[in-house]
Amino acid sequence: MWLTCSSIGRKFVMAITGICLVLFVTFHVLMNSVALLWPAAYNVICEFLGANWYALVASAGLALLFIIHIIYALWLTVQNRRARGADRYAVNSRPPQVEWASKNMLVLGIVVLAFLVVHLIQFWAKMQLQELISHDLTAYPQVGGAAAAPEFGTLFLQAAFENWYTPVIYIIGFIALWFHMNHGFWSMFHTVGWDNAIWIERLKRIGCWWTSIVVLLFIAQAILFTVQANNKFFLTDEALQEQYAEYWAEQAQGLIEEYNTEVTAAVANANDMPSQQAAQQTFFAERGDYFTGKAESIRAAAAAQAPDINNAELANFAKFADFVKMQAERAAKLSQPNELLNQQ
Numbered sequence: 001m002w003l004t005c006s007s008i009g010r011k012f013v014m015a016i017t018g019i020c021l022v023l024f025v026t027f028h029v030l031m032n033s034v035a036l037l038w039p040a041a042y043n044v045i046c047e048f049l050g051a052n053w054y055a056l057v058a059s060a061g062l063a064l065l066f067i068i069h070i071i072y073a074l075w076l077t078v079q080n081r082r083a084r085g086a087d088r089y090a091v092n093s094r095p096p097q098v099e100w101a102s103k104n105m106l107v108l109g110i111v112v113l114a115f116l117v118v119h120l121i122q123f124w125a126k127m128q129l130q131e132l133i134s135h136d137l138t139a140y141p142q143v144g145g146a147a148a149a150p151e152f153g154t155l156f157l158q159a160a161f162e163n164w165y166t167p168v169i170y171i172i173g174f175i176a177l178w179f180h181m182n183h184g185f186w187s188m189f190h191t192v193g194w195d196n197a198i199w200i201e202r203l204k205r206i207g208c209w210w211t212s213i214v215v216l217l218f219i220a221q222a223i224l225f226t227v228q229a230n231n232k233f234f235l236t237d238e239a240l241q242e243q244y245a246e247y248w249a250e251q252a253q254g255l256i257e258e259y260n261t262e263v264t265a266a267v268a269n270a271n272d273m274p275s276q277q278a279a280q281q282t283f284f285a286e287r288g289d290y291f292t293g294k295a296e297s298i299r300a301a302a303a304a305q306a307p308d309i310n311n312a313e314l315a316n317f318a319k320f321a322d323f324v325k326m327q328a329e330r331a332a333k334l335s336q337p338n339e340l341l342n343q344q
Helices: 007-037 039-048 053-089 105-122 128-133 153-161 165-191 197-230 238-266 273-305 312-343
Strands: none
Touching (some): 007 039, 007 153, 039 238, 053 128, 153 165, 273 312
16 A cells, blocks of 8 residues: 555655644644633533543544654654665765754654653543543542542643643643644645645745744743642632532532432331331441542532632532531441451
């Protein structure tokens, strides 16, 4: 197949995947702008792009593009080195028309890839991947000592950019991305045939403007996110706190409904008061820690992320959390003599 067997075919694949990745990077910087202009809407977008089938298909397609782009880049580099052989060491001066980025695309690509790995660890792994792994809120990543829901991208902006090294890593990555995209932009059009003298110069100028605007926006966003995170903006903004409080109120209501369902089933076969009390004690001995753990996680998260919001549902939930904790502790104490007896 000519896409894999010929040098032109491989360059064509590089060009097509490169175009798709440039469009994705442009979309990403626009999405980040929403986080600056309307943080609450950014969280809505993050929820929309969570572990839904369309988001997963898009993520898998994007990952495939990256992998193909990287494999073909390495393939072409090895091919070019083999073609030049020892001659590449005999040239001490290179023609001035050969751009620096063109000679270092592989190195620039490796820097961009390293930056991408950091970005995935700080965001994707804690958001979409977390939703795929588990919906157990006690297993959610911690931000500010409390569980952070995967759909709240603003909380992960807070966690990432409150560290001094994050903007440093990102800006280095963005600079490498500028060189890589600036050369790759016009080069991919050159590969697909837009290589006449007039259009190649136009594409170089378009590419320079496009990549410069995108990268400058990324750098500005990294700086502003750092300032906001160190000012605790993502934890103190009233609109965001309202959003956090609404989410945790829904989680609280869901836990209460789960509790009511299970405790009703536990005492369903009890015909008198002593039997009901015994069934409830058994229930709390077996399931008390589960409900206590979840209730404490919800209460801690709401207190940390929405401290200034007076939410009636969360206020009532605090009473439920205290009740469950008290009953679980009581059941544990009552079961201790039986456990000691069984050990003997």
